[in-house]
Amino acid sequence: MNLVFLFLPLMKKVRMKRNFKLIVVGMGLIVVMSQFFSCKPKTEKNIESNALDTLVVEKAPVLRYGLPIDSFVIETGKVKNNQYLSQILNARGVGMGTIDKIAKKSRSIFDVRKIRSGENFSVFSTNDSIHEAKYFVYENSAVEYTIFELTDTLGIYQGQKEVHTRVQTAHGVVESSLWNAMVDNEQDPMLAFEISKIFAWTIDFFGIQKGDRYRVIYDEQYVDSVSIGLGEIHAIQFDHYGEENYAFRFEQDSLWDYFDEKGNSLRKTFLKAPLDYYRISSRFSHGRMHPVLRIRRPHHGVDYAAPTGTEVMSIGDGVVVAKAYQKRGGGYYLKVKHNSAYTTTYMHLSRYAKGISTGTRVRQGQTIAYVGSTGLSTGPHLDFRVHFNGKPIDPLKMKADPVAPVDSVHIERYNGLRDSLIFELNKIQWEEHILAKTE
DSSP: OHHHHHHHHHHHHSOTTTTHHHHHHHHHHHHHHHHHHHSOOOOHHHHHHHHHHHOOOOOOOOEETTEEGGGEEEEEEEOOTTOOHHHHHHTTTOOHHHHHHHHHHTTTTOOGGGOOTTOEEEEEEESSSSOOEEEEEEESSSSEEEEEEOSTTOOEEEEEOOOEEEEEEEEEEOSSOHHHHHHHTTOOTHHHHHHHHHTTTTOOTTSOOTTOEEEEEEEEEEETTEEEEEEEEEEEEEEETTEEEEEEEEEETTEEEEEOTTSOBSOBSSOSOSSSSOEEEEOOEEEEEOTTTOSEEEEOSEEEEOOTTOEEEOSSSEEEEEEEEETTTTEEEEEEEOSSSEEEEEEEEEEEOTTOOTTOEEOTTOEEEEEBOOSSOSSSEEEEEEEETTEEEOGGGOOOOBOOOOOTTTHHHHHHHHHHHHHHHHHHHHHHHHHHHHO
């Protein structure tokens, strides 16, 4: 309206008849200008909001084994006893000719004859009324899988699921055995084996006692939110006979190893025992009553009672110098020469490990044979003997020198890691204390 008043003086000075055109033009101008001034300009915000109104956001497809699950009908199952790939696929409409081509083409990648009962599989079929099988996925393990493409290309691919790692802690008190302590505390009992391996050179786990304590910081691995087992162990405190024993995982010169609180390596030239975690049934003696012959005679070894088939390890690097059988003695046995002074003997074996023969070089911790009951034996066990300069010595009292400690170049970095891990172990100890007071 303000614009109209601006033009009123002009309208009074002109005659309506003679300037009709001018009036019309003037009124048109008024309308145009009023519309111009009354319109709100579009800000950048307005423009941006309008653009967002028209923007279509596409969600990323959900994948399983790298395949979009929305595009298929997926059937999952487990391989049954005595079930073959041909039976699984043929029951889902895949022809025997195609199956034969898949079996031949996949040999260099995955031999289908190695498909085992109990393992998981998935079949991806078209999402229509026909449900034609397009992909078969076999899970080789909790992590690895093989994809068989059931199209004209018949591609075979292998892949791995994503593994997530979580740092966990565990602690407990031994009542009967470390294994039972883990089970009683609802912890992974495989931790017992890992701890015994790490301290294999310093602690005799056949002699642990009631009241021994452990605290562990370790990784647990997960796939699809399901635990698939242990990862690396970062730190251990194992209190044995009142003595604190530490183990810290540390890398130097691109190699990982375990060291104690002073930076000394936990590895030594010889293991404490040649097998994991079983009962000592007979000790070193100069006059033991023989269980079969019923006569008293020397027993210059240690008997480890263990089930038939239990793995037997070489306690140190060396060379196999004897592989033989004694019918009225040690049965199947092996003898390993470690250096100019030490030789070890492993008796009453059920069988030898693959590739073991006279002259074979073996490494510390390598499986060389399996527990049995051959020769003069009342039951499955390992008779383990050590000779030093040709004379028998008690294996349980044998001393072994440690390997190299943390290098001085890395000691400052090691001390920092050690201190931080001890702090975390002490936090576990404090949690134990709080728990004990609340019970």
